[in-house]
Amino acid sequence: MRIAMIGTGYVGLVSGACFSEFGTEVVCVDRDAGKIDRLRAGEVPIYEPGLDNLIASNVQAGRLSFTTSLSEGVKGADAVFIAVGTPTRRGDGHADLTYVYQAAREISAAAGSGTVIVTKSTVPVGTGRKVGEIAREVAPQKALHVASNPEFLREGSAINDFMRPDRVVIGTDSDHAREVMHALYRPLYLIETPVIFTELETAELTKYAANAFLATKITFINEIADLCESVGANVHDVARGIGLDGRIGRKFLHAGPGYGGSCFPKDTLALVRTAEEAAAPLRIVETVVAVNDARKARMAEKVIAHCGGSLDGRTVAVLGLTFKPNTDDMREAPSLSLVPALQRAGATVRAFDPEGMDEARKSLSDVVYCTNAYEAMEGADALVILTEWNEFRNLDLDRAKQLLRAPVVADLRNIYDPAEMAAAGFHYDSIGRPSSG
Ligand code: NAD
Incomplete structure (x- = not known):
């Protein structure tokens, strides 16, 4: 399996490193060139216990790499995860989805047919459907699949939370997306992690309800x-x-x-x-x-x-x-x-x-x-x-x-x-x- 992680912050970097530890080939993409330069030089731009060693060993094993080029990163990927920020929008308290939709547009243009676009960022109900619309609009000729896979890790214990989560929640309408997500999370099935497959809207709302x-x-x-x-x-x-x-x-x-x-x-x-x-x-x-x-x-x-x-x-x-x-x-x-x-x-x-x-x-x-x-x-x-x-x-x-x-x-x-x-x-x-x- 090969995936790309768009957004190399607290969630994207940890998720990317952990998926590579599971044996998946992972390319982490960020448009912040300073961040990518530091990662390529072996530095970790955030403080998260254990993350430096996890990144170093997977980079050395050739499963984890970093780039600023989204089109290069998504090449040949079975799934592309969106893990960009969703800060509060100025003025009205809504989540600002600018980065998510921009990433969705870029991914749709660059990804191959059959790719699953997975939203890992915390996004309001309806965002996954909108990502699907963007994909159809930008690349009508491709069969792109959409899934929601909210992240529940906590900063400070993020690696353990990702590797041994209480549950994994996946929302999708697509059988192909379900198969790909099942394959990506296979190591967690071995430790009997509950995996909830549901609709896009339900997965999105579950994350907000939990928080x-x-x-x-x-x-x-x-x-x-x-x-x-x-x-x-x-x-x-x-x-x-x-x-x-x-x-x-x-x-x-x-x-x-x-x-x-x-x-x-x-x-x-x-x-x-x-x-x-x-x-x-x-x-x-x-x-x-x-x-x-x-x-x-x-x-x-x-x-x-x-x-x-x-x-x-x-x-x-x-x-x-x-x-x-x-x-x-x-x-x-x-x-x-x-x-x-x-x-x-x-x-x-x-x-x-x-x-x-x-x-x-x-x-x-x-x-x-x-x-x-x-x-x-x-x-x-x-x-x-x-x-x-x-x-x-x-x-x-x-x-x-x-x-x-x-x-x-x-x-x-x-x-x-x-x-x-x-x-x-x-x-x-x-x-x-x-x-x-
Ligand atoms: P962050 O700000 O640390 O990282 C986001 C990264 O995305 C930045 O490095 C930014 O440069 C990059 N980015 C933005 N647009 C991009 C684009 N188009 N292409 C490439 N890179 C792009 O954010 P975070 O704390 O990792 O949070 C990401 C999402 O995960 C948010 O929706 C957040 O709510 C959710 N989440 C966060 C946590 C947490 O503990 N931090 C836990 C669960 C869920």
């Missing part, structure tokens, strides 16, 4: 955390107490500063728009979007209140800038609203993130970027833990206390124990837990 449900679960526990703070309950125990119920499940019940990242914010918004247009409004998801936006904006107030009500002329150390650990992705990260809000309140921000600082520099200015967590704490009046990187879970607290001007800690990821922090002499605040433990 909206997860965003709802996070937002639910965040609101419960606020209630815990008001009534003196502990959200950690509440989450455990409900999560052990198999109908609820333990995952995605960690209270925090509000969800961010490249998917949940844009996908919940796009789903709300789709539902509005279909005259089947999703009130729960609408509320989730509003509650999460307000929460992210409110986190600075929480930090300021914990620091005594004013940050004027103060210095705040922020640990973690990416939207979650084990990625360098800064898209919609809570830091993007928190850091400027702290600065507006008069604070100087000293920050450290293990992998995200190059990206952070592009959107967060006037920050003192430090080389490690302790350097960030030097002379700071307060410490804010914003992303739960492993290396922040076990800080040398004595050293932290010496470096900080005041032992004030706002832990927005609940990675420390309130009682232990109080015993260690910190004025400690977290999310949804009584501060004395």
